[in-house]
Amino acid sequence: MKIGILSDSHLKSDYTKEVIDFLKEINSEYLVHAGDLCIEKNLQLLEESKLKYVSVFGNNDRNLLQLSSKYNIKQEPYYFQIKDTKFKLMHLPYYLTPDSDVVIFGHTHMFEQDYKNKTLFVNPGEVCAREKPFIECVQLEIKENEYIISRYFKKINEKNFKKEEYIYER
Template sequence: MAREAIEILKEHEANLILHAGDIVELETLKDLKNSNLPYAAVLGNNDYHLAKFKEEFELFNEPHIFNFENLTIKLMHHPKFLSANTDIIAFGHTHSFTAVLNNYSLFINPGEICGRKYGNFTFALLCCQDKNFQVFKFIKTPQDEKFNEIEVNLG
């Protein structure tokens, strides 16, 4: 599923891919690297076995704070660093999709591409122009042939 999500993000001309942890499979890191897009990933609580690959991939401990284009991004797995001190706060761990705008900061959890906890496969596409955010949720149930795209209301 991760490879399919990466291909959809490329079709939508994504400029950056984020993975908020629970990567689990080395193959997913290889898919991110082979996407030829800038990417960043953080280790989740199911990724201890992947820590030895941090030098080979854009793989970091949490929180990983960095700048991309005109945005400051905080990428983490555990939602314990959820302060509104960057433009985007991307997190995982709960496996539940969330997108909330609070004090000009976007808090976003793409859900779970693995479908392990809730059975649905989800990821997000974030569009940003002049710090105005637009979020799209992609979801695929086990019965679906393809991902469905839903615009998220941040209001």
């Protein structure tokens, strides 16, 4: 199972589209957005991807609250399950407790990954390239006995994404 993870799109719908298209190109089956979509266009892009997706409201998403019935955007922390894997999704890193198999968060604009006490923690970094000159996303591949985290990043003026990979035994 391959899950595309992104966060902190802010007003950069062109970067968001580029990341979603890339995650589809590398065969992601699901999309998870960890908040700060900021504009409806970014929600539309998730919807138009035709992949199953879920997102949460970030601290800059108050203007999107009335759209929760139109798009799959939830209050944080949001718990869900894909196959036999339990997830907790949030924007603000306030609920970093090991009460799921995978905890996904955003807000810091920094890529993070850690595996503690059989819980995987992932922050995909930022789509918007605000804190640093990189567009970032993650693909999480979940296999029976391992997690494979592939971090993809590129400078805004570059054509191709670079990749870093991290593997943990489940």
